[in-house]
Amino acid sequence: GQSLEQPSEVTAVEGAIVQINCTYQTSGFYGLSWYQQHDGGAPTFLSYNGLDGLEETGRFSSFLSRSDSYGYLLLQELQMKDSASYFCAVNAGKSTFGDGTTLTVKP
């Protein structure tokens, strides 16, 4: 099976750079993805890093170490609207999601 761990909360200030970490255990692996979810909304895709290459969106980038079963999402030039929950997901034919990290951006 698959399991993921990510911090429950992260706080940063507007304009800063923040890193959200994710460690995973999986019996198969295609890639690690990241999603953003605002309160009450649908998750939206931010980044993929894995066997099919790298996909990133806007100010969001990601890093992956397959040997360490570890990855992180990097958010640059933080804006207030980036306050949301961020989920890592490991894909082994279907995606298993972590419990999410709540990012609070302060002025």
Place this chain on the structure above:
Amino acid sequence: NAGVTQTPKFRILKIGQSMTLQCAQDMNHNYMYWYRQDPGMGLKLIYYSVGAGITDKGEVPNGYNVSRSTTEDFPLRLELAAPSQTSVYFCASSSSKQGAAGYTFGSGTRLTVV
């Protein structure tokens, strides 16, 4: 493009009732998924499909059934609703098995069982 459309957006069910959550996508994606999300938690996979006529169980399939008669539609059936099924249900689709293009999610169905 509409993307992934889910109906209804909200529903209250009584214990023991049944209902079908509808999901349709217009992107010609082969891969479709049903997830549930409990408050403050991540998404748990209920069922998924790799193409019309093919479905398989995910992590939490008990109490649910699915069918995939067309590429576009992937309805989720709840039989004999229980309070433990109170959750937000998200349908998603993808163009690749590996997930490189990401999943496109519908806006969700908020279900309360009382």
